[in-house]
Amino acid sequence: SATIGDAGTGTGYYDGPVALTTTKSGASYQLKDPSRGNQSTVDMNNATTGAGTLFTDPDNKWGDGTVANRQSTGVDVQYGAAMTWDFYKTTYGRNGIKDNGKGAMSKAHYGRNYVNAFWNDGCFCMTYGDGAQNKHPLTALDVAGHEMSHGVTSATAKLRYSGESGGLNEANSDIFGTMVEFYAKNSKDVGDYLIGEKVDIFGTGKPLRYMDDPKKDGQSLSCWKVGAGNSDVHYSSGIGNHFFYLLSEGSGAKTINGVSYNSPTCDGSKVTGIGRDAAAKIWYTALTKYMTATTTYKDARAATLKAATDLYGATSAQYKAVDASWKGVAVTA
Template identity: 70%
Template sequence: MKRKLAAVAVLSATALLTGVVQGVAAQADPAPQARGAQQHADLIAQANGQAAKVAHALSLGGQEQLVAKDVVVDADGTRHLRYERTFAGLPVLGGDLVVHQKADGSTTAVDKAVGAKLALPSLTPEIAADQAAAQATGAVQSTVGIAADEDEAPLTEVRQTGTAALVVWAADGNPRLAYRTTVEGLRADGTPSSQLLVTDAATGQVLSTHEQVQTASGSGKGVFVGTVPLTTTQSGTSYQLKDAGRGGQATYNLKNKTSGSGTLFANSTNVFGNGLVSNQESAAVDAQYGAAATWDFYKNTFGRNGIKNDGVGAVSRVHYGTNYVNAFWSDSCFCMTYGDGASNTHPLTALDVAGHEMSHGVTSATAGLNYSGESGGLNEATSDIFGTMVEWYANLAADKPDYLIGEQININGDGKPLRYMDQPSKDGRSADYWSSSVGGLDVHYSSGVANHFFYLLAEGSGAKTINGVSYNSPTYNGSTLAGIGRDKAAKIWYRALTTYFTSTTNYAAARTGTLKAAADLYGATSAEYAAVAATWSAVNVK
């Protein structure tokens, strides 16, 4: 499972859900979001304006150019410029870097995804684009009927989309000319598949495969969020599940289809759902609240203006497919999609599902952690961490916050959570501690190391009861940890993600990045800095 949600701030007008929803329509002023989006756009433009100067300072080759992706500005004016790289106009996969500057513009440090110099002997591929596309499609076709892991349904249908585009593959430290091809299909459980393959332009060898539709398997029961406030939009005599105050976030009814945008939920009473699965609006209430809570968590905790920090809200789609026991986030549609579960009676609209999945969008917009190996585990853990934090932020009576992942969707049918942050191995598959084999695990299980780190950093080791839930977190080295609190732990992780992590960050680099983040936030001699170092050692990351 991958993503989650948090608390909702009630704006100037809201629809209040009370068994049956009551309230008034929102006529929120979008100006603050627009101003924030313009400021972010201006920072990106400024970063692009100095891209050539930065490239020269980094001694990049004449065929290399930098393109700004994101900018973080600290209160003291320190800037962190995140760039993607091109070589002879081709995207460089693994070429991303972050330049850290003082307020006066002088560079203090640079974090690169890969340090290798780019020097390609030729920009002429030995394999034609159509052949590369066919080879990529064939590679995916060969996996039909085979599940990549226990939690992923096998492919049943494959079709090539688009064409193979030339790129430079540098993520493994051995730069070479390659093709990037997207191959779409459908899995046996109804989940859409959109696999991004990178193949060697000389041999056709598959260098990387990345499933862009990131799913969460599970089953839920009824409406999860209970009675909550919603912000709606009035259009004539109709009230819509559309939130102008949060970037236009809206919820649509797919009516059991597996494609299309669906129909925007609207009615004449501004009362949505009644808490029962039989009422199609009830799942929509969960989804709309989940999107709003996730927005509010990032906005009020980190000052982030939407998933991409551009003031644009995500779309939520409910009632996807038939008997679809899953939910997923997709960057391509910038949308969150929920199935109705077994017998179409167990919607997957739990709060932690939304917060987890939508946090994948935040990771994509910032560090872009590759979804494989150790970086993939960090990607998954990031969603578990912020999904959990959204749950604590929301603090709903109907979904008491905890450090359990997917506890309400009952994915295994035995009432147990999907994952445990205090001792990840309790799920039977996740890793508590780092080892040289962690990178070979499925990313949902290699995430255990970072999940365990976060719990220990926030709450400390040993047996304890938190918010009515019992935990007992061990350490690799037998150390006793006190914890610094979840809010500080989350701020450190977020700063590391947005400021220091790159696409290839592994656990060793995550330790370095979070220590830098702790030093930035609390000082290099602070108790928080020492706690980060001790906690990584406690999960065997040194």
């Protein structure tokens, strides 16, 4: 059978040496992956408008691991999109963001010193800044998985991006960004329950967010409270992130891939985890079957309990762990 695409290699800024599937065009190659719905990456050339230019290369060897080489962050995001595509396909049989086989575009080198990355439904694309001094690009694997997962939310539950549903929307992106990071088994960017730990967004070496105990960042919520929905969606997401950590790994101290965590519950109860694969399957089922635009944390509890019932039964250890984990973040019936 015919091979779909050309086998290239890349060296990403964060992700190091990776395989890339590209498209041959005349004497050159394009950073466009026909094996994954033609997902492609363009260079915005530091502009904030316009379509950018598709990355091309004469020998199908992309980037060199430095920020000075414009291709290196292109490699990061094209690979991040590939790993996200593969994660959803392999794990849930989802064929792209919309489950229709169509790839999304990634845009690297957006603006100058732009310290953010974002998903946009309109262009069906993700956009990445080069970070402070254009030296801390927002192109790490968990960031790519996070942004692309906003597309999955838009295609499924459509969680409204404000109030508690906004926090759930953000938590969903952190959860699946993290799952993608674990899935990829990348040599340089290994799986963890931290968000943006590679980017050094504060210049302090600290990650942007902590899922085991979100309040450690000084602003995120680890526990639900009245008025939680008034926090910025990137802080009210802490409740969902903390729930997911507890459900996956349980409360207390634990070291995974060399990173130490310590997850407290809000009521002092002890939670035993069911593993991140089962936790993510429950969350994905809840997102795609039961959550809607206006889902609150209380509704998310009901949605994940329904999902656990569908997948494992209402008397299962998994169902009980979902209940215990929500209790651990102060979300109860």
